[in-house]
Amino acid sequence: MLSLFNSSSIFEGLRVITQHFSRNDRLPFSYFVLIGLAAAALSWGLDRLVKKKSFKTKILVTVTLTVITWGLALASGLLWVE
Structure with missing residues (x-):
């Protein structure tokens, strides 16, 4: 359960960061796939560290x-506010 929470937390954070840096509220699906893979890899590594x-x-x-x-x-x- 904690792994799922960590993965979703990382995913949402990375999604928001990507939206701010790209200045686009409607990201293409490929961004979601890449962000999801990165979040899954990071949470898997974290899971292995605290196992x-x-x-x-x-x-x-x-x-x-x-x-x-x-x-x-x-x-x-806050950094990208015009």
Whole structure:
């Protein structure tokens, strides 16, 4: 469940960042596929890193990842405001 949450968090953050950098609210489908593959690879790697850690550590990593991903997405949006 945490892996799914991490993957969706990374995906949404990367999607927002891509929309801001491309200045396009309607991304083509190929962007979603590439962002999805990148998010899946990143969450799989993260899953492998915390596989044998305690549940508290996994929750802490998930919350931290979510905050960082959305923080980057919001920062990228603030940088590109005209």
